[in-house]
Amino acid sequence: MFSNASSQVDRRLNSLEAHLQQENPVLLQVVQTFRELDRVAYRMGVISRDDSFATRVPWWPMISILGTFSSGKSSFINSFLGQKLQRTGNQAVDDKFTVICFSHEEKVRTLPGLALDADPRFPFYQISQQLEHVVHGEGKRIDAYLQLKTCMTERLRGKILIDSPGFDADAQRTSTLRITEHIMNLSDLVLVFFDARHPEPGAMKDTLDHLVKNTINRSDSNKFLFILNQVDCTVREDNLEDVTAAWQRSLAQSGLTAGRFYQIYNLDAALPIDNDTLRTRYESKRQQDMEEIDERIRRVEVERVYRIIGVLEHTAKLLMNEVAPRTRLLLQRWRRFTLVLDAILFTLLGAGVLSLMAAGHPVGSWLDLNTWTTQATWVQVVVGTLAVAILSTVGFLHLMLRRFTANILINRIKKEIQEHDLREYVVNAFKKNTHPLRPLLNTQPAGWGRLALMRIEKVLKHTDQYVQNLNDQFTNPSGRKDTPNPTIQSGAE
Template sequence: MFTSASSQVDRRLNSLEKHLQQENPVLLQVVQTFRELDQVAYRMGVISRDDSFATRVSWWPLISILGTFSSGKSTFINTFIGQKLQRTGNQAVDDKFTVICYSKEEKVRTLPGLALDADPRFPFYQISQQIESVVQGEGKRIDAYLQLKTCLTEKLRGKILIDSPGFDADAQRTSTLRITDHIMSISDLVLVFFDARHPEPGAMKDTLDHLVKNTINRADSNKFLFILNQMDCTVREDNLEDVTAAWQRSLAQSGLTAGRFYQIYNLEAALPIDDDTMRTRYENKRQEDMDEIDERIRRVEVERAYRIIGVLEHTAKQLMHQVAPKTNELLKRWRKNTLLLDFALLVTLVGLFGAIASAGVPVGTWLDLQTWVERPVWVQLLVGILAAASLSVIVFLHFLLRKFTATLLIKKIPNELVDTDLREYVENAFLRNTRPMRPLLNVQPAGWGRLAKMKIEKVLKNSDMYVQNLNDQFTNPSGRDDAPNPTIQLDVA
């Protein structure tokens, strides 16, 4: 089983390396460095041998479209790719996450969720297992959550686009939220759509809380673009600025003070604007924001490489500065609690011996060697069996107490660590160190020492080098025409 799981990860990484060998040599080296980081994590127990940090990253440029029902997500996608691929309407027309990718065939194909769950090239590989861990039985219904559509258009070449079902806060399922959070984490760009035809953003409080509050403290919060769609609805009252300001206040109430709304609408379905001056003002504003959105979409192919290197660096720092120290802290508390309970157990046993002595059977007689030798053999044998049984009970109780204190501490981890990945890593490492065969008084976590620190420092050093290699493709600080060409070419076409 161990070999099979390990071989499966190797096959996935080998397939990825084969693809990147021609597509992006810089990222090929990053995969190899991920392998080195995996080795440290395996020894620490942070991830299992059938897992890899590299497989938790989307290696293709990924753009996700999130938002409320009837906010114009599907219309925007159809306009972007130049085809009527997604159904549109005022009501909820699709209740699945749709992954849209490039195809050489002119015919549009719709494939079931299994096509994504079973293919390691897509960012939803084995997502059914995550869904199953959240809601038992739902993992088998992966086709009810996901579908794959293929489309022949140059706009999708080298990219993956994800259209989400409408975000209905009153009918949210836990598994759907898990997929939404997963998408938000792995995407290079997240377009969050809101419907300007509903000028009371307070009614969308739950939606704003989930889509906005979760982005505030993220290191990559700049990848979220908040789009106020169907702004042509403000023409009759000519209150474009007022509607936008209302949504801005809602963002601020959700904690996001630095964000802004892009203001767009569909020209083909727009309300007629008779006033030439007003029409020009609206169209200019729309075009200005659409150009900026298109520019951000175009940049994801470059940002993708920086994102992946950023994940590598972040994970390495996370192991060194958060996982190892937090695991060590938990182990100290675990050892202290276990030893206190062991002491209480010892005191209890001493009390039992005292009770025996007070009953007229002096303990000293059992320890008198001469008296012991004079006793019948069957008595010696019986006492020996009872002593061995007592010792076994003591050992059993000790390991039971170890497990009990470890379980109590694990239950407290979610309250101490908000980050889901960090919590998972710490829990796994802590469990690795509290296994029955692991000595109680070890001074440091398993797999963590000078050699592990050296390997992580090497990973961080390589990360800086990869960023420099990427920078060489786009910058020339010296301004010299004879500056040396970079040795590694980044393909962003």
Template sequence: MAKTATEERIKRLKSHLEQENPSLAEVVEYFQELDAVARKLGFMNADDSYAIQIAWWPVVAVLGTFSAGKSTFLNEYLGQSLQRTGNQAVDDKFTVISYGSNEEPKQLPGLALDSDPRFPFYQISQEIESGAEGEGKRIDSYLQLKTCNADVLKGKILIDSPGFDADKQRNATLLITDHIMGLSDLVLVFFDARHPEPGAMTDTLEHLVANTINRQDSDKFLYILNQIDNTVREDNPEEVVAAWQRAMAQSGLTAGRFYRIYSESAAAPIADQQILDRMRAKRDEDLGDIKSRIEQLDVDRAYRITGLLEQSGKHLRDVLIPELIDARRLWFKRARRLNGVVFAAIIIGFAYWSLSSDTWDGFMFTPMAGLAPALQLLAGGTVVVVLGILYAYLRQLAGRSVLRKLQRDGRPGKDGKRLSMAFERNLESWSKHMSAEHPHGWSGRTQRKLDKLIASADILVQKLNDRFTRPSGSDTKEQ
């Protein structure tokens, strides 16, 4: 039985995946085991989980500048007029589009996304609040959910974004845009082919292009020149593409392909049949490639999520735990230094007092000479206890100074919060008296369990390969 709201959500997620994709339901169980390791080490609380930080359905994000034809593209892809269109900005919210069985589309508030781990914006209000204080509670001002009865939506999620202008975006909007680019399986970046103006779009290109070039998943970004039909009057689509390539090169993108498309329903009439045929052929080829990439996501998703299991495990083992050990080393170093200074001062002060008064008769401490043996023992024990308390207090003081440093100068985002939380757990644990290399909960057994979880990702990939490949060419599974 689920004990927390997060566990209940994961339970429902697993139940759904068991029907929709059993192999991914198995991955959920591995994520739960990874959660247990992270919680034992203090990097995660009971209300958190790796399983709720990823998108379990393929996500296609549509980003781009104002009037670039994003909504028109989505409407044609869905076969319905779901999104409003226009030459000016018609919607200032991020719209998550999901399949719904009702014939009529439904529009739901942003809260529906913020509270459901199956969608890519689960608990996004907390991230917005951390980046823009006071904006987290205004989640409905930034997000909305729409359902649509379109077969192409089954098993995937689309995200339509408001027109992007980096100069005018609020911090919360930039944060959501970065969040979308990080979690999406495919990012369609739309530009209006009529306006290749790199000088006026420097910041926008920087955010949508330059910041994505060095990403490991940079191949998921498709750059699309929409409304290419508007070049037909001059019959110069190649020159338009070249102008955009120069604009992109200024942002560091020197390789890659532009997809040239336009909407048949919104296109201006083309009188020359030869030009029309040439434009249609190129449009159909590029549009077909874009749709093919979207359809491929059903396969890519399983590999992506399995890869995230391995990445999360390695990140915990190879990044967070070493950083926690480094923080403990700094703590122990500061504690030794602080205790050394304080106890040296006590010893010097006691020695000075002893030498300046008749407190010693040989090896006899004269202030205690008249006390009964039992009282002498009690007094000596009290001194030891007081010194022990002082020692522990100074260690705690040193540890708190390191915690403040982590909170002030540490990593931004979730990694910084997790590291601080784990370090604070170490301050409160008996393990604080062990060596710096042995944080609370970290043992040979825990390390072997984590290594096993990371290795399990390879086994899961092999199972996926068995579904899609046959190296021997036979119709039976490879042995």
């Protein structure tokens, strides 16, 4: 059973490694360190052997493009990639969410939503289960909502882009909104597009409300960039300020008052601007805002790499400083609790037998060794069997008691520990330690000893090295003006 489960997780990690090998060798080593930490956790029972801490972190920064229908989301993505990957047009051309990720293959591949649902490397892992919760029956139709496209473009290395459909259509609306919400939660950066061609966005009130209301009052609200796209359409009347103000007013009605409002247009899709002065003005404005958007995209990538290493370090410290000590304490409580109950139970049993003896019941004489040895063989057999039966009952009662006390403590931990991961890890470790085959009197949690400590220290040493390595690559100590390529090229030794 173990080997099957662990080979499955092995396969997953192998494919993660294969992917990182192509695009981010420092992170490749990080996966190996995650594996080292997994080993400690398996032995402690903290996670099962078909799991890995590595599959619990999102590996790629996710940049999603949401927005109103026909606001130029797909055109923006095509320009970003320098390739016409997504279909564009004023009709609803693409009604699916498209996850776009890097591949070394030149050929663009389109895979069904199921591929995303089943692959823990992607942000839509097991999304069908979540959908099923919201709309019964929709989980099975995941292919209707999602697709994956691969694309060989340098700019896509180390990140995932998500193109989204407008969600004005009534059918599928609940599921689409649910997926949008999921995307908003997981994204590192969300570009919210509006269409300057429609200065009166009354018809999109509903869409706007949804996009805006879900973005304000969030702790991560600064990851949302609001972008007024297609501003080239204001050239004719030269009323960019008016159009922007109109949009800002309607956004304010939906609750969004603060924040930057980028103004851009797509050079590939825009109408040519004949007037030189106007063109220069519009182009320089566009240039400035595009540079800021690009910088945010670049930063997200760098931050994500640090965050993954942060998760590795945090998990290692969590095992050492929280999970192991808490499990040890719990074991002490459990042992005491169980022994006290054992004592009470067996005292009662003993008292029962003694009173039987005192009352002259045959059980009393059976248990008396002196009489026993002088009895006939069949009596010995009966008495022996009875003794075995009594002992098994006692053993069984003891095991039931152990389970009972363990369950009481588990329920208590579940209430006591607020942090989700820590709670799960401690409960799992404790369950392993209270398994019927584990001796009650063990003082050390299972899998926690010198070897485990050495491994954790090694993991922590590696995380320090990775951070140093990244600092060297992302900061610019020599003071050069040119920004380094955020894609990490060399490994940490």
